[in-house]
Amino acid sequence: MVGIYGKPEAMTEGSAVTVDDAYITESIKVPTAKVVKGFNPIMPVIALTDAEIKDLVAFVASLK
Ligand code: HEM
Secondary structure, X not given: OOOOOOOEEEEOOOOEEEOOHHHHHHHHHOOOOOOEOOOOOOOXXXXXXXXXXXXXXXXXXXXX
């Protein structure tokens, strides 16, 4: 996930999504909502608090 923040990414269903906090949050909460093109929808839903998700979003965004 290094370098994805702020960049557009192609999704399986043909749309493009700009990676921002809302997209990362959705990808963690509902992993099958938008699946990156070329990947299978195998990411599990992980039991996390909103605070933990917020920290993970900040971490992913920090991966330059
Ligand atoms: C806390 C742990 C995790 C976080 C924060 C996380 C976060 C994310 C994010 C932000 C994306 C979107 C990446 C992008 O747009 O390029 C993603 C995609 C993905 N994740 Fe995870 N993930 C986690 C755990 C896992 C686990 C445990 C698996 C598999 C066992 C997994 C499998 C995948 C796969 C295959 C994708 C690409 C397909 C898709 O969009 O669903 N992830 N993950």
